[in-house]
Amino acid sequence: MYHISDLRKYLRCPRLFQLSFNEKSTSFNPYVRLDQQVTELAIEKLKIDDYFLGVVNDEPDKALDAMNNYDWIVKGRFEYKNLRIKVPFLHKNEDGWNLYFLFIGNFPHEDDVLFYTSTVWVLINNDINIKDINIIHLNNEYVREDELDVNKLFVISNHFYNAKNNKASNVKELIFRKMRDYSSILSKMNNLEENELVEPKRVKACTRFGKCKYYDDCFNEEKIEDNSILTLVSSQYKHHMYKDGIRYLKDVDLDRLEGSRKQYAQIRADENGGLFYDKFGLSLWLSKIKFPISFLDFEWETFSIPPYKGMKTYDVLPFQYSLHILDENNNITHKEFIGFNDTRLDLINNLINDIPLEGSIMAYNGNAAEKLRIKELAKSFPEYKKQLMNIHSRIIDLQFPFDLGLIYDTRMKGQYSLKRIMSVVDEVGYDGLEIDEGMKAVYNWRFVDRAVNNEEKEEIIKNLKLYCAMDTYSMIVIYRWLKKLVVK
């Protein structure tokens, strides 16, 4: 039996389908937090009181039988040609059924219709007459008050949205226009299951929706050398060059080079034996940094449904920060904050109290992260706007010299994360930390936040603090490294 996710994987890459189908499913930790049962909220929105509720492992006939006795079918399971689907809502009308999809996002886009078309394909092949199709999705304009207002939280829409989030095609029209007969694909999937594993082939699908989880296994990427041509960033032709026998950055084919500053720094680093830095550019950038320097890092959670007053759908909630302060005499002090539930006011007050009134504030990727978070907090709590925007105005992004190609070390292997750069400058770095990357921090915080009285709480808080503090400590190490290079 297959699910739509299997079909999606097969269409992306048959080998991906084979590998994931044979893998034991592990529990999935979503990037975005969803505490409320969205189906229950949507039931409230649709004002349904009497309904059949499908559950996991239902026989496919169960929902079909229930259609004789109920006007509403919720989460009904149906099957056709071995493809099993779960249908959010079906509502009986005079001469057929209205179908409601449930999309837990703000804008269901028309370029991702496989889920919708394959669902309708199974339904009509079960002789269900679909009269109308709507999508229930989240309302991006809704701002929560004290209580969640389900009527305002959702929008019921009969159209998809385009890339600019403007109204686009009619849902029913597009689904019927794009729907195909999936029988032959399903039978190919069936045959493939019994066959040998398909050989890996580097195609756009390997990286198009983010790097495929099997990429390193398929192409031995972890084993590539530091100065391999395959580490060249934003390069359309690196794989072609590799295929043509070009192995190293310094041997790059200039006719097939986009020529960005980052690429230039990479090539120069290889030519120099591993390290390149633009002494003048780096000195100029460093000269703008004023003592005391505050190294700041936030951790935050993203909620699909706003949990607290003043929040919108997909708003983020900063729950922790670490702050290392470096003064002119090389003294370091450390301050930190971690909170649970609605942390916003406590975090603001602590931050305003902890951060020096003067000097630069350094954050890695701070333009896209810490600056944004502070702006959001200032918007939600205008009474703190002045102090928060003062902090905002002093933030300098430590990623800037790396992004601008002012420095590159081939040991970075084309990766620009704080952790990767730290591993170049300090061998120990994040090694041995229980929590050693951002999403792990979020999952651990989520675990404690949901059950504040659990026994592991203190241990998790200790590990969260160690991780966040390592981020700001790493920034000091990297800052000192850059300083040392320019005085050489």
Ligand code: SF4
């Ligand atoms: S890395 Fe590419 S070839 Fe390998 S499974 Fe993924 S999509 Fe398929």
